Amino acid sequence: MKIAVLPGDGIGPEVTRQGVKVLRAAAKRFGLEIELSEALIGGCAYEAHGHPLPPETLALAREADAILFGAEGGFQYETLPRGLRPGDALLSVRRELDLFANFRPIVAWPELSDATTFKPEVVEGVDLTILRELTSDIYFGEPRGIETLPDGSRRGINTMSYTEAEIRRVAHAGFRAARARRGKLCSVDKANVLETMELWREIVTEIGAEYPDVELTHLYIDAAAMALVRTPKAFDVIVTANLFGDILSDEASMLVGSIGMLPSASLNADGKGLFEPVHGCAPDIAGKDIANPLASILSVAMMLRLGLARADAASAVEAAVRRVLAEGHRTADIATAGGIVVGTEQMGDLVVHSLS
Ligand code: IPM
Ligand code: MG
Numbered sequence: 387m388k389i390a391v392l393p394g395d396g397i398g399p400e401v402t403r404q405g406v407k408v409l410r411a412a413a414k415r416f417g418l419e420i421e422l423s424e425a426l427i428g429g430c431a432y433e434a435h436g437h438p439l440p441p442e443t444l445a446l447a448r449e450a451d452a453i454l455f456g457a458e459g460g461f462q463y464e465t466l467p468r469g470l471r472p473g474d475a476l477l478s479v480r481r482e483l484d485l486f487a488n489f490r491p492i493v494a495w496p497e498l499s500d501a502t503t504f505k506p507e508v509v510e511g512v513d514l515t516i517l518r519e520l521t522s523d524i525y526f527g528e529p530r531g532i533e534t535l536p537d538g539s540r541r542g543i544n545t546m547s548y549t550e551a552e553i554r555r556v557a558h559a560g561f562r563a564a565r566a567r568r569g570k571l572c573s574v575d576k577a578n579v580l581e582t583m584e585l586w587r588e589i590v591t592e593i594g595a596e597y598p599d600v601e602l603t604h605l606y607i608d609a610a611a612m613a614l615v616r617t618p619k620a621f622d623v624i625v626t627a628n629l630f631g632d633i634l635s636d637e638a639s640m641l642v643g644s645i646g647m648l649p650s651a652s653l654n655a656d657g658k659g660l661f662e663p664v665h666g667c668a669p670d671i672a673g674k675d676i677a678n679p680l681a682s683i684l685s686v687a688m689m690l691r692l693g694l695a696r697a698d699a700a701s702a703v704e705a706a707v708r709r710v711l712a713e714g715h716r717t718a719d720i721a722t723a724g725g726i727v728v729g730t731e732q733m734g735d736l737v738v739h740s741l742s
Contacts, residue, residue, distance in 0.1 A: 387420045387694055390450035392633055394428040395472060396667025397677035398456025405682035409702055412690060414700040423450075427479075428458025428472035428667075437465075438475035447479055447660070451619065452599065452693035455479075455662035460669050472667075481521050485558040485660055486552070488520040488631065489688070492494055492618075492638040493616065497711040501643030504615070509641050514621040516638060517563055518631025519556040520641070520652055521584075522548055525628045544581045548627065548635035553589040560590075560595040560625030570622035572603045574610040574630055586627065606636075614638055642653040646678035649685035651692050659693045680707055 390408060393399040396659035406422065413420045425443040432438045438458070447453050458472035468474065471651075472519070494502075494512040502509050527545030534540050557573070565570040566697040573590045587604055605613060607630045613620065616633060618641050626634060639645035648664035663681030672678055684707060691700035 387418065387451045388449060389420050389689075390449070390453045391422050391424040392427040392444045392453060393424065393456040394458040394667065395430055395460050396457050396669045396672040398428070398667055400675060400677050400680055401663060401679040401682040402454060402456035404461065404679035405686045408683045409454070409686045409689070410708075412699045412703055415702065416696060418694065418696060418699065427455070427475050429460045429463045431475065432463065432470060432472065438470060438472045439478050444479065447483060450615050451658065453479075453660040454682075454687050454689060455660055455664065456682065457663065457667035459667040463639060469714060477525065478698050479660065480652060481526060481568075483658070483660070484521060484654045486519060486556055486654065488518040488650060488652045489563070489692075490516040490518060490631070490635045490638070490648060490664055492516065492641055492717040495641055495647065495708070495711050496642040500646065503636070503640060509618060512618045512641050514638070515563060515567070515623050517556065517560045517623060517625045519552065519626070519628050521628075522552045522630075522651040523628030546580060546629075547706065547714075548582050548586060548696055550585065550589055553586050554593060556625060557590045557593045559653075560623055561593065561600050564600045564623040565597060568622040570603070570606055571597060571602045572610070572624050573594045574605050574607055574624055574626035574634065576607050576630075577604070578606055583627070590625070610634065611637060615641070639664060644678065645681075647680050649681050649683070649688050651685070651688040653692065657692070659689065659703070661693065683707060698737070
């Protein structure tokens with residue numbers, strides 16, 4: 387199995403280093419043959435090659451069976467022209483590899499309940515998955531840009547757009563995910579106002595007929611944003627569009643207490659995937675070795691389960707993480723479970739240093 391490792395910027399390299407350690411440990415313990423290759427992406431690639439996504443990085447990502455991504459960005463790149471900003475590289479990889487199905491599991495860890503802003507009874511036992519469509523919507527729709535009007539003032543334009551085929555494939559992924567869990571799918575849209583989302587609801591409903599065992603509900607994005615913090619345990623799988631999923635997943639991270647705990651998987655139709663923490667590059671804490679690496683480690687678990695079809699190894703990694711949390715490990719502690727060692731010099735400040 388060829389794994390492309392793209393650490394990126396900010397805390398990306400620090401957390402990815404820990405993820406890679408765990409991946410190597412899991413490979414050794416479970417006898418997986420893996421070959422890791424690293425490449426630059428984001429701001430560091432721009433510094434070195436003048437482009438955030440050098441052709442060799444994209445080629446490596448294409449050839450790999452799975453990709454482990456860290457984070458990209460940094461204040462110094464925010465004023466670069468579009469196309470050269472670090473975030474554009476990640477968007478290009480998602481789009482070029484057609485990684486349309488972005489799974490963001492939101493699981494409450496009892497050990498972190500103190501870190502949330504919620505009452506314990508609201509968040510204890512939360513276990514939901516956000517399936518965010520990742521390669522279409524207003525992120526990629528045309529026309530887009532900033533134009534100058536005849537009176538000299540400017541207008542910004544972006545286009546929300548979905549084809550039937552794009553809705554169909556992510557809907558199927560949502561129904562299959564719900565079927566493998568508690569059988570409930572909530573589709574989130576804004577069908578009351580936007581035609582794009584009217585089509586979304588129509589297609590999702592139509593596909594629902596093929597999954598009579600899955601209970602399908604619909605919510606508008608505003609109501610979903612409210613329900614997610616009011617009754618989070620009512621959700622099993624949420625399927626939604628790119629922009630809404632971006633927003634809902636940051637909101638949902640607070641149910642867990644830290645966005646630094648959230649892994650994600652972005653899969654294409656063949657099941658090939660990019661695995662990455664939901665958090666960003668956190669430039670304010672980068673280089674201090676205080677970033678929580680668990681989102682990267684849990685992304686490795688998702689890679690093992692979904693990308694490499696090794697549920698046994700994935701469960702062992704998750705068990706090790708659970709043990710680290712349960713035992714309340716502090717600086718330089720190491721925990722072992724199922725033969726996997728998880729634990730880094732950084733892990734001590736796990737609860738204190740949540741990423742934003
Ligand atoms: C995410 C991030 C990205 C997105 C940015 C970095 C382009 O916020 O993965 O949620 O908006 O998709
Ligand atoms: Mg986001």
